[in-house]
Amino acid sequence: MNLTLKIWRQKNAASPGGFETHEARDVSPDMSFLEMLDMVNERLIAAGQEPFVFDSDCREGICGTCSLVINGVPHGGRKGTTVCQLHMRHFQDGQTITIEPWRARAFPLVKDLIVDRTAFDRIMLAGGFISVNTGNAPEANALPVSKEIADLAMDAAACIGCGACVAVCKNASAMLFVAAKVSHLNYLPQGRAEKDRRVKNMVAQMDQEGFGNCTVTGSCEAVCPKEINLDFIAKMNRDYAVAVVKGELKANSGGGVG
């Protein structure tokens, strides 16, 4: 296969960027998209030119590191697929392919196709955890969890935090990511104790990072490589409303004598 690639080149966030056109010759249809880019980069290096930088790690669709917008769609738009699992057989010989980084104010560009996604880490630090002392694993049957709830929590926990939901959303909203992380722990008995605090803090952090708002277009669930759906956003909206209406109880500092 021979392809024409229009790839985003940008030295850093401060300098202006633009597309560079490269020909990719003799691409095997069995290559993954990232292997094809590796090949292009090797040829650039051999010719003494600067390769394109892009994020990747596990290359088996489970780490959430790869992040490319292909022809305007994050991860290329194939159902439940990350870029590293996208194969060249899904493209046609002679096709022109546009490759861009995630675009969102909350994801500042680092270089070429790499963006800084630490906004997600800060959201996780705001409440995406359970405050317990570590120690031995508890006895498995001590906390019963129904099959339905375990399945729902597992569906939410499948989020790999790649940020495709933000990249595809017309409002660059992080609702699907935050909803998955909130729901995962809020469904389970271990996480329920901090349910209200978690949803309030994580939403507050999300707002502070400068993500947009949800307009329920459904782009995020269509592109999510782990097929997380909008139901979790509804669940988070409900949890947040309950938490705000409930308010907080503060312990009395008294306690009496004795």
Add this chain to the structure above:
Amino acid sequence: MNFFMKIWHSSLGKKYIMGISGFVLVFFIVTHLMGNLQIFVGPYWINTYGLFLHERHEILWPARIVLLTMVVLHIWSAFKLRAENQAARPVSYAGNPAPFAASYASRTLMMSGIIIAAFAVFHLLHYALGVRAVNLTGINFSTLQDSQGRPDLYLMLLLGFSRWPISVFYIIAIGLLCLHLSHGMRAMFQSVGWKWTFGGVSHLPDKIARWFALIIFILYVSIPVAVMCGYGKAYKERALQHLTANAISGKESAR
């Protein structure tokens, strides 16, 4: 106050305001429709209902104030949310691709909303305030009276929809309203966290939104369509003869 400011400053809070104000406006759309549909029962019913509403200031004014507040909140939060959304993506993708897998209704909420607001202003001038210049009939709607001396809403609707540009504009606006509702109601249910399976029907609220929009469209549009197809023609002609006779006798007595 602090509580409300907190809601206003959070992204989800603004969506609650959007959804709840939208819900109140949907409630109005339903009650307004029920009032209008009385045209098919006859002049006596709809004119009695109109007079009842107008004489009950204790219902009319609180309702007007609540509705106006909801309209303001709905529009205000829409523009605030939109400004935040646009700021969240300073650099757009090459060739500005249409949002992936997003429905037409979901992408055009702002546009349909603005056109509906413009229509609402025209609609108020046309019927509620009875501005003669906009109704294209040359008749002053606020002077129409039925045989019992009450404001003749029945005749007003018949005359109002007798001009095709007005009926066409009305049908287009109702179409956009229902497009707006088909996604807006779905988003409203989603924003307050109501999206589950009920009685074996998955995503019931989404389905309610779509069916509701379609039914509202059919019922609203039935009125101008019926009038243009000749509904109430005899009543209208009799009333017009009466009006001309009055006008002539009025002129004669003035002499």
